[in-house]
Every structure is written in structure tokens, then in C-alpha cells.
Amino acid sequence: MSEIQLGFSDAFALSTLVAVVAGVLLGYLIGVIPGISRPTALAVAIPVTFYLSPISAIAFLVAISKASGAGGAITAILINTPGEPSSAATCLDGYPLTRQGKGEKALKIALYASVLGDVFATIVLIVIAEPMARIALKIGPIELVAVLMFALTSIAALSGPSLTKGLISGILGLFAATVGLDIETATPRLTFGFIELYDGLPVIAVVIGMLGMSEMLVQFGRHFRSADEDAAAAADAGSTPENRRVTWAELRQTTPIMLLGSAIGTIAGILPGLGATVASFLSYAAARRVSANREQFGHGALEGVAAAESADNATVPASLIPLFALGIPASVGAALLIGAFTIHGITPGPRLFVENGRLAYGVFASMMLTSAVMLVLGRIGLVGLARLAAVPQTIIVPSVIFLCIAGAYIESNSMFGVYVMFGFALLAYVFRAYGFSVVTFLIGYLVGPMFELALRQSIIISRGDIGRLLDHPVALVMLAATVVAVWQLGRIQLSR
Amino acid sequence: MKFAPAVRTDTIIGLVVAAACVVILAWVIPAETSRATAFGMPPALMPTVTISAALGLAVLLAVAGTLRDSTEAPTEDTLELPNAPGLACAGMILACILIMQFAGLLAGGILTVAGFMLVMGERRPVRILVIALAVPGAIQLLLGSALRFG
Numbered sequence: 085m086s087e088i089q090l091g092f093s094d095a096f097a098l099s100t101l102v103a104v105v106a107g108v109l110l111g112y113l114i115g116v117i118p119g120i121s122r123p124t125a126l127a128v129a130i131p132v133t134f135y136l137s138p139i140s141a142i143a144f145l146v147a148i149s150k151a152s153g154a155g156g157a158i159t160a161i162l163i164n165t166p167g168e169p170s171s172a173a174t175c176l177d178g179y180p181l182t183r184q185g186k187g188e189k190a191l192k193i194a195l196y197a198s199v200l201g202d203v204f205a206t207i208v209l210i211v212i213a214e215p216m217a218r219i220a221l222k223i224g225p226i227e228l229v230a231v232l233m234f235a236l237t238s239i240a241a242l243s244g245p246s247l248t249k250g251l252i253s254g255i256l257g258l259f260a261a262t263v264g265l266d267i268e269t270a271t272p273r274l275t276f277g278f279i280e281l282y283d284g285l286p287v288i289a290v291v292i293g294m295l296g297m298s299e300m301l302v303q304f305g306r307h308f309r310s311a312d313e314d315a316a317a318a319a320d321a322g323s324t325p326e327n328r329r330v331t332w333a334e335l336r337q338t339t340p341i342m343l344l345g346s347a348i349g350t351i352a353g354i355l356p357g358l359g360a361t362v363a364s365f366l367s368y369a370a371a372r373r374v375s376a377n378r379e380q381f382g383h384g385a386l387e388g389v390a391a392a393e394s395a396d397n398a399t400v401p402a403s404l405i406p407l408f409a410l411g412i413p414a415s416v417g418a419a420l421l422i423g424a425f426t427i428h429g430i431t432p433g434p435r436l437f438v439e440n441g442r443l444a445y446g447v448f449a450s451m452m453l454t455s456a457v458m459l460v461l462g463r464i465g466l467v468g469l470a471r472l473a474a475v476p477q478t479i480i481v482p483s484v485i486f487l488c489i490a491g492a493y494i495e496s497n498s499m500f501g502v503y504v505m506f507g508f509a510l511l512a513y514v515f516r517a518y519g520f521s522v523v524t525f526l527i528g529y530l531v532g533p534m535f536e537l538a539l540r541q542s543i544i545i546s547r548g549d550i551g552r553l554l555d556h557p558v559a560l561v562m563l564a565a566t567v568v569a570v571w572q573l574g575r576i577q578l579s580r
Numbered sequence: 581m582k583f584a585p586a587v588r589t590d591t592i593i594g595l596v597v598a599a600a601c602v603v604i605l606a607w608v609i610p611a612e613t614s615r616a617t618a619f620g621m622p623p624a625l626m627p628t629v630t631i632s633a634a635l636g637l638a639v640l641l642a643v644a645g646t647l648r649d650s651t652e653a654p655t656e657d658t659l660e661l662p663n664a665p666g667l668a669c670a671g672m673i674l675a676c677i678l679i680m681q682f683a684g685l686l687a688g689g690i691l692t693v694a695g696f697m698l699v700m701g702e703r704r705p706v707r708i709l710v711i712a713l714a715v716p717g718a719i720q721l722l723l724g725s726a727l728r729f730g
Contacts, residue, residue: 246641248637248640248641248644249641251633251637252597252634252637252638252641255630255633255634255637256630256634258626258630259627259630259631259634262626262627262630266613266614266623268620268621268623269614269620269623271613271614271623272612272614273612273613273614273623273624273627274608274609274612274613274627275612276612301669304665304669304696304700305665305666305669307665307700307701308665476702477700478697478700478701478702479697479702479707479711481696481700482692482693482694482695482696482697482700482711482712482715483693483711483715485692485693485696486689486692486693486715486716486719487715487719489676489680489685489688489689489692490685490689490716490719493685499677499680499681502677502680503677506673506677518589518593536626539621539626540620540621543620543621544620
């Protein structure tokens with residue numbers, strides 16, 4: 085049997101199906117509850133996948149990623165509070181629709197748009213990832229160093245208002261990745277005598293600390309600054325059967341907008357640093373420009389909801405394209421998947437199709453399956469999921485704090501991981517308070533080993549002669565692009 | 581605690597980061613990395629290059645922070661000392677770590693969840709009891725072989 089057939093059969097195995105369903109349910113839950121973001125959920129879920137097979141683990145995590153985007157629309161539409169930052173654009177027309185008694189209609193359109201965006205980008209991923217990987221195999225370490233520098237710079241520049249702080253964060257992440265045994269000499273480096281650090285800082289503890297635990301500390305503080313009001317799903321006042329149903333005419337009207345949003349989301353997902361939030365707002369703006377009903381936007385236009393949600397969900401599979409093809413994460417979710425791959429001894433990148441083709445095709449098949457499960461479970465559970473928005477913070481925050489502790493403990497089976505987790509949670513809290521990007525730090529940390537290895541290989545290949553760069557035009561172009569990007573973005577920020 | 585209005589946060593942050601980078605370059609890296617070998621890249625090269633780059637950017641941040649808004653009225657930069665909730669949170673975390681270190685993860689987990697719920701203002705005893713037992717219990721069921729509680 086070919087690898088494609090084997091991969092598909094792995095995707096339809098019972099364990100993978102259960103992982104997909106569990107991931108979708110958990111993703112919807114995460115998306116609905118404001119305060120738990122997608123990266124937080126992924127960070128906390130990674131330890132759970134230790135004991136799953138690689139295909140089940142990746143399918144589970146990808147399902148969480150995809151479904152949380154769709155789930156975030158529910159609270160955005162019903163109570164004007166986006167469950168995920170990327171659902172903020174959905175509030176603009178979703179909440180007005182609820183106030184008109186058309187909340188259920190808006191929820192259905194959001195679901196269909198999410199699934200369509202997801203399927204569109206997944207198909208693009210399946211079609212272009214392997215050809216890209218074949219091209220990428222021709223790329224050597226020197227080109228890889230240049231590409232990573234460009235990717236890290238783009239992410240740093242787009243991660244926040246300050247390019248300088250973004251670059252500092254990314255560089256500190258690269259520094260954190262140097263802790264452990266030096267790969268050439270096998271001597272301890274920055275381990276301070278701790279044997280536990282010989283394999284480097286525990287990945288799960290760092291990720292959980294910086295994303296999950298720090299977010300809970302922020303939520304904890306926020307709880308005392310604002311009145312603790314239980315978020316209650318808005319009554320869908322004035323709802324009639326016509327207002328709850330999506331007609332064929334409405335579907336025909338919104339489908340072109342969904343396709344436009346899917347395309348925008350896919351492109352935004354591929355480019356490192358842009359992310360789902362930018363994609364959803366870009367799509368919203370584009371839809372408003374092309375729509376015949378542009379005066380309705382902001383006052384309850386179904387097209388507005390469709391545009392935002394299709395782009396939001398398209399970014400998730402699209403961000404996996406550079407991950408599978410080049411080993412470069414285009415988003416923090418994709419970066420966290422590197423951690424999951426690493427746990428199972430797999431290196432994402434162009435060699436994935438050569439060394440683990442069966443897994444790659446299995447993941448593709450499970451992603452298509454996830455889209456179908458999202459549609460079915462989302463349609464069935466629409467009303468029930470909406471009630472989850474009312475879970476109070478006094479339950480969510482302590483529960484997630486314990487989940488973070490348990491997750492950090494699992495990795496090292498000792499309290500050392502917990503200490504590291506709390507340490508990085510504190511660092512992330514300080515980062516957030518002073519405008520440094522946690523995402524850029526984490527991406528720098530997760531790609532650091534790959535970057536250093538490629539740099540070492542580059543130095544060996546070129547024998548330290550920088551003139552050898554002239555033999556690598558792709559690397560020169562990427563380095564020039566990095567310099568231009570820093571220059572242009574620096575100018576923009578200075579002019580502000 | 582508030583700093584004088586003329587002090588800008590980015591300047592302070594830049595100087596703090598720069599100072600930390602200097603300490604790392606001057607003491608930490610030399611002490612915690614082995615000497616260069618006859619082949620390959622020296623172990624200290626990557627840490628040194630990254631921290632040097634961070635140092636340069638931190639100095640840039642400090643200078644830009646000082647020069648920025650020089651013709652505008654300075655904004656009031658505040659650095660709040662830990663307030664009551666912050667101190668409560670820090671205290672809870674320390675208590676959790678101590679309890680887990682000596683009494684195990686399950687006991688620590690129950691007390692962690694219950695303690696944070698109480699600190700956050702939850703006063704319904706049944707709810708506290710149910711959640712404090714359910715969450716660690718569910719994790720125990722899910723990952724029992726992975727987590728050696730106690």
C-alpha cells in the first residue's frame with residue numbers, strides 16, 4: 085500500500101477518530117470561554133498527547149486549533165465578547181444580528197463560514213505542501229539561516245507596536261534555546277549545574293508557563309480590576325423561525341464572501357507574523373468594499389460575519405504550510421506543534437514527506453475529517469455551547485492554573501518542571517506588562533535549535549568565508565529582504 | 581509607587597535589559613560555557629551573539645525612549661508595587677509549591693484550586709468542594725499513569 089493509503093487508514097483508525105472528536109469538542113469549549121486562548125489551550129493540551137500515537141497527537145492538537153476559532157464566534161455573536169482575539173471582527177455584525185433576534189442565524193452562518201474557510205485552506209495545504217517541501221529540500225543550511233532570520237524578523241515586527249522590543253524578545257528566545265548540552269562538544273552550556281537542564285529547558289514547561297500560566301495571572305489580576313459579572317448568553321429576543329433559519333438566498337449571497345475570506349485567510353496564514361486577527365479584519369474590510377450591501381456592515385450584515393469567520397479559520401491550516409514544507413512556524417500554534425512533533429521524535433520540515441510520509445498524509449486526512457466533525461458537532465451543539473460562556477472566572481482560572489501545573493509536572497515527572505513553568509510565567513507577565521512579545525520569544529525559542537544547527541553547518545560549509553554567500557543567491561535575497569524589512573518597519577515606527 | 585513624570589518606561593526598560601545583557605556577557609556566559617575547541621563553532625558563540633544583539637537593541641530602546649516625545653508633555657509612567665491581589669496570588673503560588681513538594685501533586689492540586697477560588701471571591705462551599713475535587717480528580721483519571729500523585 086502506498087504511504088497515502090496507509091496515512092488515510094491511520095486517520096480513520098478508532099484512536100485517531102476519538103482524538104479528532106475530543107479535540108473538536110475541547111476546541112469549541114476553549115473558543116467559547118473568553119480568557120482561555122488557543123495558544124493557552126494548545127500549551128496545556130500538549131502533555132496530554134505524550135501517550136498518544138503521533139498521528140492521534142497531531143490530529144488532536146490540530147482539531148483544538150481549528151475548532152477554537154469556530155467556537156470563538158459564539159460569544160462574539162451572542163454577548164459581543166470574542167472568545168478568541170481573532171473573533172473580534174465577528175462582533176461587528178454578529179452582535180447587532182443578535183439584537184435583531186437573528187442570533188441563531190448568525191451562529192449558523194459563522195459555523196458554515198468557519199468550515200468552508202477551514203476546508204479551503206486544508207485543500208491548499210494538501211496540494212502545495214509536498215511540492216514546496218521538494219523545492220525546500222534543495223535549500224541548504226545557508227538558505228535556511230537566511231529564511232529563518234527573515235521569518236523571525238517579520239514575526240517580531242508584526243507582533244506588536246515596537247519593532248525593537250519584538251526583536252529583543254525573539255533574540256532572547258534564541259538565547260533561551262542555547263541552554264543545554266552543546267551539540268558539537270556535548271559540554272554543558274548555561275545549565276548552572278542542573279542535570280535536568282542537560283536536554284535544554286523543558287519545552288512544555290516553558291510553553292505552558294509563558295502562554296497558559298501567564299494568561300491566568302493576567303486573568304486573575306483582571307478579575308479584581310473589573311466587576312466580576314458572570315457573562316450570560318444574551319436572550320435571543322424577538323427570534324422567529326425565519327430569523328433562526330438560513331435561507332438558500334442568504335447562503336448564495338454569503339458564499340462568494342466566504343470564498344474571498346478563505347483566500348485572504350489562507351494567504352495571511354502562510355505569511356509568518358500576520359495571524360488570524362489581522363486576517364479576519366482584512367477579510368472584513370475587503371468584503372465591505374465588494375459587497376452590494378456595504379451600508380449594512382456594522383449594523384448586522386451576514387456577509388460581515390461570513391467574511392470574518394472564513395478568514396479566521398483559514399489561517400489555521402494555512403499556517404501549517406510553511407511548517408510542513410520548510411519547518412518554519414508561521415504562527416504560535418504552528419510553533420507549538422513543533423513541540424508536539426519533537427515529543428514524538430519527529431522533525432517537521434521538508435524531510436517529513438521523505439522520512440514520515442505516512443504520518444504527513446495521515447495528518448492531512450485527519451484535518452479533512454476534523455472539518456466534517458466541526459460541522460456536525462457545531463451544528464448539533466450550537467445552543468449548548470453558547471451556555472458555556474456563562475462559566476465564571478472563579479472556576480476557570482483556578483482550574484487552568486492546576487492544569488498548567490500538572491502539564492509542567494508530567495514532562496519531567498518532578499517539581500523541576502513546575503519551577504521552570506512558574507519562572508517563565510513570571511517572565512511572560514513582565515513581558516506583557518512592558519510591551520514585549522511572548523509569541524516572538526516562544527517562536528525564537530522553538531526554532532532556536534534548528535537555527536543554531538543550520539548556522540553551524542553554514543559555517544562549516546563556507547569554512548567561515550563570508551564571500552561564499554555569493555554562491556547562494558537565495559540566501560542573499562532573503563538577507564537583503566530582512567535588512568529592507570527592518571529598515572522600512574523601523575522607519576514606519578519612527579514616523580509614528 | 582509612581583516615578584517622576586519625566587522618567588520614561590522604555591528608557592528604564594532599555595537600561596535594565598542592557599544591564600542584564602552586560603552581566604550575562606561578562607560573567608554568566610564565560611562561567612557557564614566551556615572553552616572553544618579546535619573544531620566547529622565555539623559553544624559560547626551563539627549565546628554571545630544573541631545577547632550582544634539584545635544589548636545593542638536594548639541600548640537603542642533606551643536612547644529612543646529618551647529621545648521620543650521630547651517636545652511633548654511626558655506621560656505619567658507608573659510602576660505599581662504588588663497590590664493585595666498580587667501579593668495574595670504570589671502567596672498562593674508559594675504555598676502551592678511547598679504543599680506539592682511535600683504532600684504530593686494531588687493534595688497540592690486540591691488546595692491550589694480551592695485556595696485560588698477563595699482568593700478570587702468564591703464563597704459557595706459546595707462549588708468550591710466540587711471543583712477542587714473534580715479538576716485534580718479528572719486529571720488523575722485522564723493521566724493517572726503519567727502523574728504519580730502523592
